[in-house]
Amino acid sequence: MTTTAHTAPVLPDGLVIVVKRECETCRMTVPVIEQLRNGALPVTVYTQDDPDFPAGLGAIHDHDLAVSWHHQIETVPTVIRVNGGREVARTVGWSRAEWESVTAQSGLGDGLPVMRPGCGSLSVDPDLVDSLRVRFGSSVLGARRVEIASAEDEFEAMFDRGWTDGLPVIPPTEERVMRMLTGTTRAPDDVVAIVPPDLVEVTIEKIAINAVMAGCKPEYLPWVITAVEAVCNDTFNIHGVLATTMPVGPVIVCSGPGARAIGMNSGMNVFGQGNRANLTIGRAVQLVIRNVGGGRPGEVDRATHGNPGKISFCFAEDDVHSPWTPLAEARGATPGADALTVFPGEGPRCVVDQIARDPESLSNTFAACLRTLHNPKSILAFDAILVVGPEHARVYAEAGWNRERVVDEINARLQIPGSELVRGANGIAEGIPAHLKDAVLPKFRPGGLLLVHAGGGAGLFSAIIGGWANGDVGSQPVTKEVTR
Amino acid sequence: MTTLLDPTNERRVSTVERVGRPESLRGLTVGLLDISKARGDVFLDRLEERLSEMGADVRRFKKPTFTKPAPVDLRHEIATQCQVVIEALAD
Numbered sequence: 001m002t003t004t005a006h007t008a009p010v011l012p013d014g015l016v017i018v019v020k021r022e023c024e025t026c027r028m029t030v031p032v033i034e035q036l037r038n039g040a041l042p043v044t045v046y047t048q049d050d051p052d053f054p055a056g057l058g059a060i061h062d063h064d065l066a067v068s069w070h071h072q073i074e075t076v077p078t079v080i081r082v083n084g085g086r087e088v089a090r091t092v093g094w095s096r097a098e099w100e101s102v103t104a105q106s107g108l109g110d111g112l113p114v115m116r117p118g119c120g121s122l123s124v125d126p127d128l129v130d131s132l133r134v135r136f137g138s139s140v141l142g143a144r145r146v147e148i149a150s151a152e153d154e155f156e157a158m159f160d161r162g163w164t165d166g167l168p169v170i171p172p173t174e175e176r177v178m179r180m181l182t183g184t185t186r187a188p189d190d191v192v193a194i195v196p197p198d199l200v201e202v203t204i205e206k207i208a209i210n211a212v213m214a215g216c217k218p219e220y221l222p223w224v225i226t227a228v229e230a231v232c233n234d235t236f237n238i239h240g241v242l243a244t245t246m247p248v249g250p251v252i253v254c255s256g257p258g259a260r261a262i263g264m265n266s267g268m269n270v271f272g273q274g275n276r277a278n279l280t281i282g283r284a285v286q287l288v289i290r291n292v293g294g295g296r297p298g299e300v301d302r303a304t305h306g307n308p309g310k311i312s313f314c315f316a317e318d319d320v321h322s323p324w325t326p327l328a329e330a331r332g333a334t335p336g337a338d339a340l341t342v343f344p345g346e347g348p349r350c351v352v353d354q355i356a357r358d359p360e361s362l363s364n365t366f367a368a369c370l371r372t373l374h375n376p377k378s379i380l381a382f383d384a385i386l387v388v389g390p391e392h393a394r395v396y397a398e399a400g401w402n403r404e405r406v407v408d409e410i411n412a413r414l415q416i417p418g419s420e421l422v423r424g425a426n427g428i429a430e431g432i433p434a435h436l437k438d439a440v441l442p443k444f445r446p447g448g449l450l451l452v453h454a455g456g457g458a459g460l461f462s463a464i465i466g467g468w469a470n471g472d473v474g475s476q477p478v479t480k481e482v483t484r
Numbered sequence: 485m486t487t488l489l490d491p492t493n494e495r496r497v498s499t500v501e502r503v504g505r506p507e508s509l510r511g512l513t514v515g516l517l518d519i520s521k522a523r524g525d526v527f528l529d530r531l532e533e534r535l536s537e538m539g540a541d542v543r544r545f546k547k548p549t550f551t552k553p554a555p556v557d558l559r560h561e562i563a564t565q566c567q568v569v570i571e572a573l574a575d
Contacts, residue, residue, distance in 0.1 A: 144490040154486050163491055172489045197553075200493040209491045240551030291491040473520075473549045 008070035011087065014042035015103055016080040018062070018073045021053035023119035025094050026077045030054040032099065032109045039105045041081070048076065048122040068123035069136050075118040079103065093118035130175040137178060140188050141205055158213075163291055165283065165311050169213035180208040183218030184225060185484050192225055193232035195293035196239035197300040202228065202292045207284070210291055214284035214312075219262045220277055222482050223340060224284040227252050227314075230342040230480040231285065232293075237475045241344045241468060242295045247307040248468040251345035251385070252282055252314035253452055255328035258338035258482060264316035268456030270387075271315060271348050271463070282314030307347040315454060321390060322453035323397035330403055330451075331479040338482040343385055343450065344468040344475040353392070354460040359399040359409070362392060366462070367413030371443060373466050377421045377431045379441045383448040383467035383477065386410070389455035392462045407449050414443035445470060450477065506568065510539030515566035517554065518546040531570075540568070 017033055019026035033054060037043050044060065047053050048068060051061035062068050071080070075092035079102050082088065091098035095115040099108050123132060146161075148154045154171045158164055170176065181188055181204070188205035195202045204225065211224050231238040231250045241248055254264055265275035273279070289295045297303065303310070319326040328339035351369045356362040366386060374382050388396070388406075396406055418439040423431035432441070448470060455461070468475055506512060514535050516528050532542045545562055547554050554562075562569070 141489065144494050146488045146490050148486045148488060150485050154488070158488075171486060172491060173486065174489060177489050195493075198493060198495065200495065202493075205489075206491065206493075209489045213491055234552070237551055239553060240549075244551065287491065292493045294493065469551055474551045 009067050010085050011067075011071065011080065011082045012042065012044045013082050013084065014044065016044050016046065016082055018046045018048065018068060018071075018076055018078045018080075018121070019054065019059075020048040020076050020119070020122060021050040023076050025116050025118045026053075028112060028116065029077055029094050029109070030057075032094075032112070033057060035108060036103055036105060039103065041103065064135070065123045065128070065132060066136065068121055069132050073121040074124050076121050077118055078121070130179050133178040133182075134174045141174065141177065142189060142203075143177075143205060143209060162296070163213065163287075165286060165290065167311065169287070170215055172209045172212040176212045177205070177208050180212050180216065180218050180221055181205070183208075183221030183484075186225070193229050195228070195232050195288060196295065197242060198292075198294035200292055200294070202232070202288060206292050207288055210287040211280075211284040214287050215276065215280040216284050217262070217276070217280075220281050220284075222484050223252075223254060223259075223262070223277075223281050223338075224288075226340055226480050226482045227281065227285045227342060228288050230340060230478045231289075233478070235476045236342055236344070236478045238289060238293075238295075239300075241475055242289060242293075243300050243302055244468060245302050245304045246468055247303055247305045247310075247346045248344045249307065249310035249313060250282075250285060251309065251343045251465055252285065253327055253341045253343065253385070254281075254314065254316045254338075255319055255326040255333070255340065256336065256338035256482070259316040260320070266316035266318035266454045270454045270456070271309075271313070278314050278316070279312050282309075282312030285314075286310065286312060309345070309347050313345065313347075317452050318390070318454045323393055324403035324406075324451065324453060327450060327452050328479050328481075331477070333479055333481050339479055340482060341450075341477055341479040343383070343465065343477045345385060345465040346467075348387065348463040348465050351462040351464060352460070353462075356392075356460075357395060359396050359401050359406075362395050363406070363409045363413060367410050369464060370410065370449070371414060371416070373443070373464065375430055377425070377428060379416065379421060379432065379443055380445050380448075381469060383444065383450065383470045385450045385452055385465040385467075387452045387454050387463040387465065389459055389462045390453070390457050391460045393453050403451055407451055410449060411442060411444060415440050416443060508539070509535060509568065512540055512567045513565060514540040514542050514568045514570065515562045516542060516544050516570065517562065518544065519550040520547050521550045 045057050046062040046067050047059040048062050078092045080087050080090045081102050089102040091102045096109055100106050148157045155168050158169055186204045190204045191201045193202055207225055207228055211221055262277050264277040295301055317326055327341055329335050333339035353365040373384055418436040421432045422434050422437045425431055518524050518528055535542050
């Protein structure tokens with residue numbers, strides 16, 4: 001009999017013992033099992049590997065591991081006492097005291113050591129667990145099945161179907177998607193967001209499929225889900241970020257201990273290649289926009305140039321060594337929480353200042369470079385992230401400048417006379433209307449300059465990530481805590 | 485054979501027949517939607533002039549922002565009031 005999904009075999013009343021021959025502890029406890037058969041409770045033995053083990057005890061072969069899977073056997077031997085079809089007690093491995101307690105019999109295993117650990121159950125064997133998960137749990141997945149003929153190259157087939165961002169993707173098989181779903185406690189059919197531009201509901205399952213394709217590990221999935229939630233709303237306005245002719249995409253800044261735990265890079269080459277978590281989380285979000293939302297370049301995506309970060313632009317903040325509160329916390333997240341901030345950003349550019357050792361001089365450099373963002377005459381319309389490298393941050397740390405002070409000092413240097421900004425000034429036709437020539441105007445709106453600490457330990461460099469149309473007219477950065 | 489899970493929204497695109505092109509715009513209501521981009525009004529003012537000369541009854545509409553789709557109510561208003569749409573994209 002092959003057990004199908006969701007039909008957990010009912011355990012017989014009495015004592016149920018799950019063993020495998022390969023396990024030395026199981027072999028050691030065979031005399032104890034024989035002893036138990038003389039007791040008051042009926043004994044049922046399930047064997048995972050050898051159908052004839054233990055000899056002469058009438059063991060039932062759990063050949064498809066259905067009993068082991070559905071009853072969460074992680075270690076053999078496992079002893080379960082069952083009453084009225086319900087489990088009332090359990091022990092794993094060999095411990096005389098535990099076995100005597102669960103079986104309600106005394107004097108077990110005379111001559112055996114007091115205790116000995118068991119072995120891993122076959123049902124949690126890494127080589128088997130993915131296929132078992134599909135066999136016993138696949139009906140929870142609702143996505144259409146696409147069959148790729150054996151003569152077909154599955155990677156080419158996925159390119160042909162338009163599922164990729166131009167790079168190869170991992171084939172989203174049921175095994176891989178089920179494994180991905182172990183990364184979250186949320187149900188596969190849970191609706192996460194409405195994804196533009198087609199305004200389609202996206203479920204946890206569809207996000208997991210795209211996360212597999214992007215190359216994510218299961219532990220990255222909560223970050224991908226949170227990022228999808230963070231961009232798919234009227235505040236962040238991913239529709240506009242996608243559709244614009246400007247070269248922007250969702251930039252994802254991750255904060256908190258969880259970002260370190262999944263191995264994200266906040267240090268050397270922080271925006272670059274080589275880190276799986278950074279690259280695949282951002283990529284998964286973009287694949288969701290493409291595949292679920294229907295947002296593709298040349299269609300609703302009208303970018304004049306785009307930027308390489310539209311494949312993936314995701315990185316971690318170095319909040320451990322930062323002289324400042326993390327960005328997410330500064331934007332309202334619970335202190336110490338895992339959280340991410342999404343920002344509509346272009347590619348990063350470098351700010352070089354190798355001489356400044358005082359915060360005023362360094363702030364002058366930052367202000368001068370930020371002034372040119374998008375156009376030296378552009379004001380108020382665009383936000384920016386200033387990613388301060390550790391060597392630059394040290395200058396501020398030594399001067400005792402906190403996050404607010406740094407932002408205020410830079411903004412104070414970006415109060416620009418209207419005469420420099422009006423149309424035609426400095427021989428540049430672009431500019432603001434002439435009637436503002438006597439005004440003094442800020443480069444950034446309040447809250448429009450975001451500060452992040454990240455980058456390698458060597459190099460007196462920082463980076464600017466320019467934004468897109470800000471505020472209600474365009475996009476607001478969104479910070480969201482990550483939940484499992 | 486490999487079985488993959490479909491990563492897309494699995495929607496089938498429905499096609500709708502276009503209404504026939506009118507012989508003339510005289511007496512027809514033409515909607516012009518300003519998407520709220522800078523200087524779009526300059527272009528639309530001139531377009532309104534030309535269409536009015538052709539006998540069309542021109543009505544003007546405006547999106548709150550160019551970065552977001554037109555609100556449902558606005559789309560409904562245009563659909564119920566106008567017989568002709570001029571579709572164009574500019575930047």
